[in-house]
Amino acid sequence: MEPLPLPMDPEETKSCCAAAYGRDAVALLLGESYHPGGLALTRLLATRMGLRARDRVLDVACGPGATARLLALEPGARVDGVDLGEHTLATARAETERAGLSDRVRFLRGDAERLPAPDAAYDALVCECALCTFPDKAAAASEFARVLRPGGHAGITDVTVAEGGLPDELSGLAGWVACVADARPAADYSALLAQAGLATVTTERHDGALARMIDRIEARVRLLRMTAPERLVAAGVDTDALAPYLDAARRAVADGRIGYALIVARKESG
Numbered sequence: 257m258e259p260l261p262l263p264m265d266p267e268e269t270k271s272c273c274a275a276a277y278g279r280d281a282v283a284l285l286l287g288e289s290y291h292p293g294g295l296a297l298t299r300l301l302a303t304r305m306g307l308r309a310r311d312r313v314l315d316v317a318c319g320p321g322a323t324a325r326l327l328a329l330e331p332g333a334r335v336d337g338v339d340l341g342e343h344t345l346a347t348a349r350a351e352t353e354r355a356g357l358s359d360r361v362r363f364l365r366g367d368a369e370r371l372p373a374p375d376a377a378y379d380a381l382v383c384e385c386a387l388c389t390f391p392d393k394a395a396a397a398s399e400f401a402r403v404l405r406p407g408g409h410a411g412i413t414d415v416t417v418a419e420g421g422l423p424d425e426l427s428g429l430a431g432w433v434a435c436v437a438d439a440r441p442a443a444d445y446s447a448l449l450a451q452a453g454l455a456t457v458t459t460e461r462h463d464g465a466l467a468r469m470i471d472r473i474e475a476r477v478r479l480l481r482m483t484a485p486e487r488l489v490a491a492g493v494d495t496d497a498l499a500p501y502l503d504a505a506r507r508a509v510a511d512g513r514i515g516y517a518l519i520v521a522r523k524e525s526g
């Protein structure tokens with residue numbers, strides 16, 4: 257994949273990340289859901305959060321909206337998705353229209369660090385594979401707390417790193433992997449949420465989901481190379497350049513240096 261220029265400041269980091277996830281290559285390699293564990297892990301997150309029909313749910317950094325559509329169907333929530341990426345939001349709206357869910361799901365352009373929502377507007381909030389990308393995580397966490405009603409739950413799934421940060425061989429990859437360069441240990445995410453008034457009630461490791469996502473990307477690349485190499489070329493995927501990074505990521509998961517965590521935190525009732 258053609259590298260994007262490495263971001264220089266927080267605003268540039270955010271728009272670089274949003275642009276990266278708006279690329280055709282990402283949809284081609286990841287499918288409809290842009291996080292490890294896919295919709296199966298989203299279902300588990302919804303269960304752990306105790307989501308109910310008609311709950312008002314905010315999906316922060318919603319990507320192409322697969323999670324928002326799922327939660328509108330199971331358990332029948334009313335969902336708003338917020339993302340920074342224009343192209344991503346256009347895809348999310350089109351897919352939601354096609355699924356006949358536009359009356360239950362809507363999408364807004366906005367920044368997780370300045371959410372376009374009033375105080376206490378939501379019963380629940382999800383943020384999957386995105387907190388790690390936000391330059392000002394404390395600001396995002398306090399926005400999560402602000403838009404949740406007292407007693408509401410925030411459900412986070414995200415990339416984690418062991419103390420010491422991302423392995424060198426991964427931190428060098430420009431573009432969309434640069435988005436995860438600021439991933440933290442799970443305990444640090446909980447500490448950020450706690451500082452914002454969100455007390456962690458559940459933490460689970462799902463490192464296997466990350467390993468399976470790496471395997472799935474590799475399998476998709478292999479299949480596309482055999483059946484439709486022109487799609488890889490059109491999407492700008494340089495398969496030779498990608499292979500060593502996938503190997504390095506797989507090693508890092510196996511060594512416990514990167515992983516994936518599920519965290520549910522509850523807003524204090526005040």
Ligand SMILES: C[S@@+](CC[C@H](N)C(=O)[O-])C[C@H]1O[C@@H](n2cnc3c(N)ncnc32)[C@H](O)[C@@H]1O
Pocket residue numbers: 270273274275277278288289290291316317318319320321322323338339340341344366367368369383384385386389390
């Ligand atoms: C790894 S994708 C995850 C998308 C979705 N949550 C999912 O799991 O399929 C990260 C998403 O975060 C969005 N994003 C990055 N920074 C953001 C910010 N500051 N505010 C809102 N969205 C942001 C990107 O545009 C991208 O869609």
